[in-house]
Amino acid sequence: MKGTLYVVGVGPGDPELMTLKAVRILERCTVWLAPAAKKDGESTALGIAEGVVNRGDKEIVTHHFPMKKIRMGKRPDPEVKKAWDAAAAQIVGHLQAGRDVAFPTLGDPAIYSTGFYVCETLFALAPDLPVVIIPGVSAIGASAAAAGQPLCLGDDRLVVIPATFENGRLREILEQFDSVVLMKVHRVMDRLVPLLKEMDLLDKAVLVERSSQSGQRIRRDLTTALHEQPHYFSTIIVRKS
Incomplete structure (x- = not known):
């Protein structure tokens, strides 16, 4: 009898935000393969899971996935593809x-997760193996909750995008949508803040760093982040209403 791969969303940081189903699946699985951003580094997802589930006698494998850009429709970096294959x-x-x-x-x-790239690679190797996706609380929802505001209400139009787009495209999106969630903002604050100021949206934006994690920080004055790089886990929500 073949085993099943469970891609388990463990939430943005606070172990108490893990779903009951996520906990049950992690308790049941004999093997955990946890992603790590650095070679020989710790896995943030594993740390969250261990906050609720006793690893006991489970086989824990920490696997390094290089943090490099992935563009849909284009070949991934060879180092990234090698990590998926392994x-x-x-x-x-x-x-x-x-x-x-x-x-x-x-x-x-379902949101910018390495898990789905691994699934696609797995299907290419063995398309008959069963895979189950367990949804989790997103950093997007947790960031809005931390800021004490909704993402969208009524007929608001919401979009979620990487902040690494060029300014022209960002401007177009910011003009068209009522609520914009900007992910991966930590390296482009020097471009984002002046753009938001120019568009008179600076007072509509909130920066949430390390949502629900230890060291969570909420900034409504984004100019304070201009001269210091925010944490990798940082999200900006721009809501015009």
Whole structure:
């Protein structure tokens, strides 16, 4: 009997935001393959999971996934593809041996998650192996909650985008939508803040760093972040209403 791969959303940081189903699946799986952003580094997703679930005698594998840009429709960086292939190969071995594997991932697996790239690679190797996606609380929702404001109400139009787009495209999106969630903002604050100021949206924006994690920080004056790079886990919400 073959095992099942479970891609488990563990939420944005606070272990108490993990769903009951996520906890149950992690408790049941004998193998966890946890993503890490740095070689020989710790896995943030694993740390969250361990805040609720006792790892006991489970086999824990921490796998490094390089943090490099991925553009849809284009070939990924060779180093990134190599990491996906290696992770998928490990998972296939466990599943074919009848062991269930949990892949804990930050936030919700459906939003900018390494988990889905691994799934696609796995399907190319063994399309008949079962995969189940367990949704989780997203950093987007947690950031809005931390800021004490909605993402959208009524007929508001909401868009979620990487802040790494060029300014011309960002301007167009900011003009068209009522609520804009900007992800991956930590390296482009020097471009974002002047653009928001020019568009008279600076007072409509809030920056949430490390949402629901230790060290969470909320800034409504984004100019204070101009001369210091925010944490990697940072999100800006711009809501015009």
